[in-house]
Amino acid sequence: MKPYNVVINFESGTLDPGKRIIRKVSDVKNMFYDTQAAEELIQKGDPMVYEVIYADVPEEQGHLGHCTTIIYPGKIGNEYFLTKGHYHEKLSTAEIYFCLRGQGRLIMESTDGDCEVLEMFPGSASYIPPNWSHRTMNVGKELLVFYCIFPADAGHDYATIEEQGYPKLVVEIDGKVTVIDNPKRKNK
Numbered sequence: 001m002k003p004y005n006v007v008i009n010f011e012s013g014t015l016d017p018g019k020r021i022i023r024k025v026s027d028v029k030n031m032f033y034d035t036q037a038a039e040e041l042i043q044k045g046d047p048m049v050y051e052v053i054y055a056d057v058p059e060e061q062g063h064l065g066h067c068t069t070i071i072y073p074g075k076i077g078n079e080y081f082l083t084k085g086h087y088h089e090k091l092s093t094a095e096i097y098f099c100l101r102g103q104g105r106l107i108m109e110s111t112d113g114d115c116e117v118l119e120m121f122p123g124s125a126s127y128i129p130p131n132w133s134h135r136t137m138n139v140g141k142e143l144l145v146f147y148c149i150f151p152a153d154a155g156h157d158y159a160t161i162e163e164q165g166y167p168k169l170v171v172e173i174d175g176k177v178t179v180i181d182n183p184k185r186k187n188k
């Protein structure tokens with residue numbers, strides 16, 4: 001293949017040319033603490049939670065996958081709109097998130113059971129080491145837009161997070177972004 005450019009719009013988060021994946025509340029309902037509130041939102045029109053726009057790169061060793069992620073502002077119950085979250089199938093692969101717009105949080109858990117939450121803001125570049133799962137939330141009132149770079153053969157393992165969730169939740173309490181223990185978390 002030959003070198004090529006894509007163009008990223010820092011405002012809207014579009015990456016062109018790219019392949020767009022859309023996730024609505026119905027696609028991520030099991031990830032939220034308040035599943036009842038998620039069901040109600042699905043009945044009210046099933047709004048979009050986030051989209052990912054991938055550059056066209058072969059999913060092969062040696063290549064770097066890259067994409068933008070756009071998370072809409074919103075909450076389910078008092079929990080901010082979030083991505084599904086995953087480990088990489090190839091656990092030895094890292095990832096970088098470079099925030100272009102908005103305010104977010106990045107929650108990560110390692111295979112050793114450590115949990116960390118980082119702030120995301122325009123200009124923040126977050127390093128997700130090998131063996132750490134990752135999920136992002138939009139904690140602001142505008143779009144959260146960030147650019148991701150990862151080994152193209154990393155793959156996604158969604159099952160672990162879908163089953164056990166994270167040890168912490170990022171929620172709004174009295175208008176403030178607050179990190180609390182996840183009451184539903186098993187084995188912790």
Ligand SMILES: O=P(O)(O)OC[C@H]1O[C@](O)(CO)[C@@H](O)[C@@H]1O
Binds near residue numbers: 067069135148156
């Ligand atoms: O794949 P998820 O967990 O739905 O979240 C999407 C985010 O993670 C990535 O899959 C990359 O690891 C990006 O596409 C994006 O930021």
Ligand SMILES: [Fe+2]
Binds near residue numbers: 134
């Ligand atoms: Fe990833």
